Amino acid sequence: MDKKEFVVLGGGPSGLVLAHSLIDAGVPREQIVVLEKEGVAGGLCRSVDVDGAPLDRGGGHFLDVRRQEVLDFVFRFMPRDEWALFDRVSKIRLRGMEIDHPLEANLWQFPVEDQADYLESIAQAGSVRGEPMPESFAAWINWKLGERIAQEYMLPYNRKIWSMDPDALGTYWLYKLPNVSFRETLLSCLEGKPMGALPAHGTFLYPKEFGYGEVWRRMGEALGDSLVRNCALESVDLEKRIVNGRWQAETIVSSIPWTCWIGCADLPAQVLADVNSLKNASINVDYSPQTLDSPSHWTYEPDESISYHRILLRANFAKNARGYWTETNAQRSKPTDGVRFHNEYAYPINTLGKPQTVARILDWAAGNGIVGMGRWGRWEHMNSDVAVAEALQVARDLMAKGAA
Ligand SMILES: Cc1cc2nc3c(=O)[nH]c(=O)nc-3n(C[C@H](O)[C@H](O)[C@H](O)COP(=O)(O)OP(=O)(O)OC[C@H]3O[C@@H](n4cnc5c(N)ncnc54)[C@H](O)[C@@H]3O)c2cc1C
Structure with missing residues (x-):
């Protein structure tokens, strides 16, 4: 058995930042393992190259520039001069016009x-x-x-x-x-001018040369052997805290969807019922090589006769790019022969009663030496900057608990 202080489930932004922060706080690198289902770290924030330019395969991703602690952390892996700053232009198609959001x-x-x-x-x-x-x-x-x-x-x-x-x-x-x-x-x-509070991403950062996924890919690389790729959660022995029959953890940190725990651990009936009641939306991202004539970075499309709900005009924010991609709820997507990326877990859905359900799951987890964090551990619409801020805080809390 491979004994670890921390077994982290999920190598998206939350799991990556947590692992690095624990190492920064003095936990030996060999005492941490991050298990990631995919071959590349970064989760929903991953990018791929399509038609000669980056495409964010989890949908349009931009870095909010408000939180200094988050920026300092992110800039360690991709310095500020590798990012371009944009004033947000986002539009809504309505009554045959494009109106600012x-x-x-x-x-x-x-x-x-x-x-x-x-x-x-x-x-x-x-x-x-x-x-x-x-x-x-x-x-x-x-x-x-x-x-x-x-x-x-x-x-x-x-x-x-x-x-x-x-x-x-x-x-x-x-x-x-x-x-x-x-x-x-x-x-x-x-x-004849906008009034009121600016929405999130009033200004945003996007990599000059890469897609949004590059910074997270680098963060994954920097973990070396502590990141195990192509390794999905298969089993958890709750009593001994043994994961996949191989790693025995003092603490398990879960940033993967709770629904992925079903069938992997012997969950009590109430927890199983709570996990089963969580809902998520799946999103397909489809690429089109046509460059649209609009200054918009992204455009919302409420017309229900059109399947997608948002267009990302990548030629307006990614270097040397043409074309656009669309985001469509997978239930509304039509079959395509084109370039498509499916994201099964894209949006946690804010159903009535969800905060109480998640609180019960997290309570049960805490009683079993498991910490739930990130977009799926909390089942919240957190953006990546919030996920980073939360992971930094969870690392501080875990270290304080260890020291007490
Ligand atoms: C369409 C869309 C647009 C967005 N736009 C923005 C934006 O503009 N700016 C912004 O900051 N944020 C944006 N976000 C949010 C951002 O994607 C999340 O905040 C961020 O990805 C959360 O990181 P996470 O690590 O908590 O979750 P995830 O990124 O979902 O990572 C979870 C990780 O767990 C892994 N995993 C899943 N199941 C298992 C398993 N069984 N075993 C092992 N590993 C597993 C996954 O492969 C993944 O790597 C957007 C999200 C969506 C869907």
């Missing part, structure tokens, strides 16, 4: 008659009339943005991305959406 801050870009349509509808929204906030996502959209934006944009877009009834989603995650007040929307129409 977020819509409620940019209605002024429509002809006056259309502006009046939307403003009239927002003025009647529950949030403007002081009604209490509803609990389901679909009702929340109507309440916050009015029926017209709900029917033309938000509801169809969300049906497309999740392939699920928006009524089955909760509202606990909506702090992530742009928050523009009705007053700001009105002022933006009167003054």
Whole structure:
């Protein structure tokens, strides 16, 4: 048996950053092993070369530039001068036009008659009339943005991305959406300029020469033998904490989807029921060599007669690139002979009651020497910068626990 202080499941950003941070904190490298199912580290952030330029096979990935601690960590593996800084340009296709995102801050870009349509509808929204906030996502959209934006944009877009009834989603995650007040929307129409809080990635970094995956690939390489590729979780003996019959861990850290634990460990009935209730969306990424005539980095497509929900115009952010790729919920995808990448675990779905379900799973895990972290350990829409920040913190917590 190969004894390890830490067996880390998953070599995506979370697992990679955790392993490096533990080593930085003094854990001997040979005491850590990261098990990664794929042949390359980086998880959803991996890139491949397609048609002579990088393509982010997990969908469009950009580095948010706000958190210094995260940037310092990432720049160790890909220095700042290897990244280009962009001012975000993202559009929404609506009423035959491309309007800047977020819509409620940019209605002024429509002809006056259309502006009046939307403003009239927002003025009647529950949030403007002081009604209490509803609990389901679909009702929340109507309440916050009015029926017209709900029917033309938000509801169809969300049906497309999740392939699920928006009524089955909760509202606990909506702090992530742009928050523009009705007053700001009105002022933006009167003054002809955007108003309100900027969405995430107002500015972003993207590698000058590579795809987004390069930094994570380098992070994986730097782990040397501590990263075991092509090694999926097969079994966990919970009592002895033996993984795949080979590694015996003092602590197991799981950044893989909890659903991958089914059949690998003897989960108690309640935990199994909780894990089975977790939902995720799968995304297909399809490449097209045509270069579109738009300044946009990415464009949202709410029209339900078109299968994809987002276009990434890589010629506008990747060097020497042409063409674009699309992101489509796999349930809506049509068969193709073209270049396609399937991501089974793309989005955790924020179903009603999910925070309580995940809390129960994490409680059970903690009682068994298992730490759940990252996008799938927490089953949260965390971006890679948040995953890095969380992994840095988990490493600090684990070291503090070890020292106590
Ligand atoms: C369409 C899309 C767009 C996004 N855009 C952005 C963006 O612009 N900016 C940003 O910062 N973030 C973005 N994200 C989020 C980003 O992808 C995640 O934050 C990040 O990948 C989380 O890292 P992770 O390690 O927690 O999870 P993952 O990247 O999912 O890594 C999990 C790892 O576990 C491995 N694994 C799975 N099952 C097993 C198993 N059974 N055994 C062993 N290993 C296993 C996987 O192969 C993978 O390497 C986006 C995500 C999506 C889907």
